Structures are given as structure tokens and as C-alpha cells.
Amino acid sequence: MSQLALQRCHPTAELPTGGPRKLLLIGNPNVGKSLLFGFLTKRYVTVSNYPGTTVEITSAKATIGGEQRLVVDTPGTNGLIPQSDDERVARDILLNSPGADVVQVGDMSNIRRTLLLSLQIAEYGVPFTLCLNMSDEARERNSEVDATALSETLGIPVVATSALRRWNLERLKREAVRPALARVTTQYPEAIEEGIAEISRGEELTRGFALAILAGDETLTPFIAEEKRPRLDAIRQEVQRKVRLPLSVAIANARVAAVDKLLGEASTQKAASRSNFRDWLGGISMHPIWGVPVLAFVLYVAWWFVGKFGAGQMVDLLESKIFEQHVNVWTIQLLDFLARFPHQHAIEEKLIRAAYTGAAGLTFTQQVAKFFHDIVVGPYGIVTMALTYAIAIVLPVVITFFFFFGVLEDSGYLPRLAVMLNRLFRKMGLNGKAVLPMVLGLGCDTMATLTTRILETKKEATIVTILLALGVPCSAQLGVIMAMLGPLSFTAVAIWLSVIVGTIFLVGYLAAKVVPGEAGDFILEIPPIRIPRLSNITIKVLARTEWYLKEAVPLFIIGTLLLYVLDATQMLSRIQQIMSPLVVAGLGLPAEASNAFLIGFLRRDYGAAGLFAMQRAGQLNAVQTVVSLTVITLFIPCIANLLVILKERGTRMGLAIAGFIIVYSFGIGVVMNVVFKAFKVTLS
């Protein structure tokens, strides 16, 4: 009989026939069905009584996943063997709506109760989509469920949502119109299986219907033809004779056991299901060992694309062709005309430069003119330094890097990198939760530092904060670092990478020693490996570029003004003198590199841009580039990050962290310089 039986037997149709296909929301009480209904429909709803009852049914038309649907909110039910009018109505609507899209809504925190209903829907042969709602609460209670793994186990779409916070509702809309038949079968005791087979003999029955008869579902009696009742009763009594427990209890027990088995399978499902090249690639990207060469390949492509193409051709075009030949020349000539005082600009390769001589014995008016001139086009001028760095040097680099990063995001590689690092760090005994902030650091170190709050101990949070500040540059900074790596040899790049990765692992290893290695894993939904869409990446690049221009350029200007003030007050040369033992003798760099480290406090990429400009001008050889690049990479990311470190870890601990990072970064640089000199390494 099953659905067909109910259709045949039921006295009236409960919902409007014709019109768009139905989309049923079914689930336990209080799981947020009505909230989801409100989100899905967003329009005038029809509330009507289900025929023969006082149970209210809410329905409304809506466009779901690009298709018209009549969305029906069914009463909450705990099972498909009804114990109340509400539950009977929910079951009847489900079984009386062949061809409808069914969405089972469940509470993620109460996954067992949810899956008990899922199994029953599956037994009725109804295709459905599982919506694990209230995922925000589950997350807070540490009872989050891996929806992807559960989907693979059940063979149906599973979406983790929060109707309250409106999480993943667009995805639910997409999946709601793509229900599937669950590929799970509950195994019952042998006598019950025989009873199912006996009841189904010669009838078009689903397992669900046969089980309902065996469990003594009296609500079905009126719908079973009278002449068939004695036979079904006899089968039921025969099965009950063989089973010690009441049949309804035995059936419920088997379902509970099936749910436990399902949850166990879901946690191991992912590793088993690799069917094609993309799955294979996705799989090895997450592998703690094979994931490393994949990461090395990704870094190589980044180095080639950003370091060679972005920092080479693109910077050449903007800096040498546009800024040096036109923008700077025109601005200097304009300022020389507007703010007049005696001076002669240096000429290099027939082009006028910011540096000048001959400005002595100036009158007060000429001093004022010189002030405005220098602010705009002096050696530390807004145009000749801040904008040249920001737009001619850093912008082309970050644009190419943002493009590359967009590809990583869209391809689904980033979450796999997180999983791979998680596995790698867990092998070292480090808490899995510690890895997530480090991956988040690729987006923004400041925010990632704030997420260290999820870590359970202060020690852990402190260690991850240090790891973040030391070895995880944010995307914009990573771009400039890649640019400096571009002209270097493979050996030089390998040395830089080894020092940075070595630092992360050294601190990680020490962390594992001092922090108890509690599991505390994180759940990350792993999207499939996808071919990135150019339009999507273009939009991301534009959005990030706009953000960069708005956020970084003002800091570049502030940094330049700071240098101008320090220079004008003779403080800059004094600072260079003070830093000389460290920068010149210790790191083996020119004294001017002090400026880069000074402005690196504001933003690491600005400091790196200064070093990059020195590298392009031939002021840094390969060894000096590697040493300075290592120091600036290990340096504190930006002033905002420093403020957050102070705020989160307290002033004393924050200053200690900042002090450690500064000492460590410069210390490593000094050691590298000494070793390079001792072994006469040239890296050319």
C-alpha cells in the first residue's frame, strides 16, 4: 500500500492540487522549521486546517533554487508512526505527496533524534534533503556534525544551517530541489526482516509501511482493506512470537543502533570516497605527507606568477615606464613651478629625480615653499615615495597575488590546506584548534589573533599569537614578499622558506611540549575541488584592490610623513646611526635599510616594499635580500596586529611577545648573515 495505499484510501486531498510542485518541510518539533519556512517564502502564506483535524498547515508559493514551489510547513513529528494528530498529519502529507521535494529539518545538536526520523523517511522510499539546522548552537556546544561526511554516508544532500543567523540558507535553497533517495538500510532482527518480506509479498509496499504494520500503527487500520487485515494481523503475531521485546521496541532499538553506526561511518567516510581525479587531488592536498609537495607546487606557481610576472614585468611597466618617466617627472616640475626655492634635482638616465642639492641660505618664504615641495616630491615625498611605493611597486604585486589567492580560494584548496596543516600539527602533538587561526592569518593576522580566543588555555593562545605574528603574513604582505623572492635563485628561495617554515615548526614543537596535546579538532566543510571562474576571481581581485588602496595607502602616506619629519629633524640619520651596529654590522645591509624596518612597524608590506625598492635599485645583493626578507617576514605584521596582541594578551605579555618577535627576527637575520659570510655564500 505505502504512499499509493494512502492516496487510494484517504478521503480528501489535504492541500491544493495542481499548481507548482510541493516542497515539504518535515522534522521534529522545535527545530526551526517555521523560521526556515519564513525565509524560504518571504510572502503571504495560506494557513488552513488539515481535513478532519484542527491541525494547521501553512503553505506558500515561492521560487526555490530557480523553480516555483508550493512550500508546505508540516507539523513537528518525532516519527512516522504517529502518536498524535499532528504527527499523523505530518506523515499523511509526506506520503500523500508523491513527487514533492522533501526537506527534513533537524536539530544538529540532537543528531540522533534527527537521524531516527531520517531513517524512517528513507524506509518509505521518499527522496529528501537533510537540513541540519541550529548549527550555530551545535558549534557553541561543541557538538557540530560534519555535513559533508554525513552526506556521503547517507547519499543525500545534507546542509548545515542556522535559520536564526541565516547561515547557509542559499545553499539549502539550491539543495532543496535536488533531493535524493538515501542509500542506507536499517538491519532489523531476522524475524522482523522475515515479517517485512511476508507483508510485502504480492504488494507494492515500502519497508516503512511494512514496519509500521509490524509496529502496530493503528492509524493505518482504516486504510487497509478489511479482507487483508486478518492476514497482516497473523503475520504480526507470528513475528511477535519470535521476538522477545515488543515489536515497536525492537524496531526502535534497531533504528537507534543503525543511527549509531551511521554516525561512526560518517566520521570515516571521507577517506574512503575518492572516485575521480578531482577527488583524488582533493584527497592528496589534505594528506599530511603528500599534501606537502602539493603545497610546494602551489608556492612555486605563486613565486613564478607573483615574483616573476607581477614583480618583474608589471612593476617594470608601472614604476619605470609610468611613474619614473611621467608621473614623478610631471609632479616634480609642477611643484618646482608652484613652490619656488633655489635647488637642482639630480638627473639620472636623463630623468629628473626627487633628490636635490643647492638649497642653502633660504628665506622664510623659500623655507615654506621647500616644506610643501618636500612633502609632495622630496626624497620622502607623498608622490615620490608613498604613492610610488604603493601604486607603482606594491599595487602590481598585490594585484597578481590577489589573483593567485582568488584562484586558491575558488578552487577549494584553502580548506584542504587547513586540514593538511591540522593533520601535520596533530602529528607533532599540537592541538588541532591551534591550526585554524594560522590559516585565517592568510586573510588577516589581526582578526586571526582575535580568534585565538577559541583556544582553551592562555599558553596555547600565546603560542599561536607568536606563530601568527612570526610566520604567517597576511595576503597583501605575502604578495610583496613573493615579489622580493622573484629575482632570487631557487636556492635562495629555499633558504628563506626553510627558515620561515622551520620557525613555525620549532615554535610549534615547543608548543607541543609545553601545551597538553588535547584533540579539540575543528570541523570544516570541505567543498569539492572546482575549476575557478574568471569572472568571480576578477570581482575578488577588484574588491581586494580597492580595499588595499583604501587601507594601505593612507598608512604608506603616514609612514612617509613620519620619515619626512625624522629626516627634517635630523633624527633619521641618528636612528640609522643607532641601528647601524645591528643593520650594517649584524645583518650586513646598507644603513638605509633601517628606514624599511622603521616603517615596517606600520605595515610589514610597506617595509618590504622599501627593501624591494632597494633590491630593484641594485642596493641589495642576493644574500642581503634573503637576510632582509627573512627579517621582515618574521617581523610584527602591522600596527593593528600589535595593538590586538597588547589588547588580547595584556600589556606586559603583549610587549614580551613583541619583544621576542623583534629579537628573534633580527637574531635570525644576524645568524644567517654570519653563516653566509663564514661559508662565503653568494646565492647568485
Next chain:
Amino acid sequence: MIDEHQYDCPLCGLDFFGATCHSACPMSGDCAMVRCPRCGYEFVQEGSIVAMLRRFTAPWRKHDSPGHR
């Protein structure tokens, strides 16, 4: 910053509406970053340049891109 746009997190795949700033962030209230409420990943909100581009290309586009809507 609070907005009512819909976003897809590039890291964990969550789609969510609106973006609220972390109150402890020093850039709070004046930055263009959107934080995923589930995994905490930060990504850049679409700005006026993209909005302008969208307006210009609207007649030729059938659907919005999935990253931001």
C-alpha cells in the same frame, strides 16, 4: 559595520547574511573586511568599484557571481 548582503565564506563555504565587526578589532567599524561567523576567516567586502562594474555589466549578466551577492 553591519550590512545585509549575502556572502559565501571562501574557506568553510558557509553562506550568511550581513557582516558584523569583531568588537575587539582596532579597525572595527571602519574596514572593508567581512568575517565568517562560523570559521572566522576574513575576506574583503565588495566596494564601490565592484558595485559600479556590476551596474555596467548588469544587462549582460544572467546571474550574480557566487562569491558575494
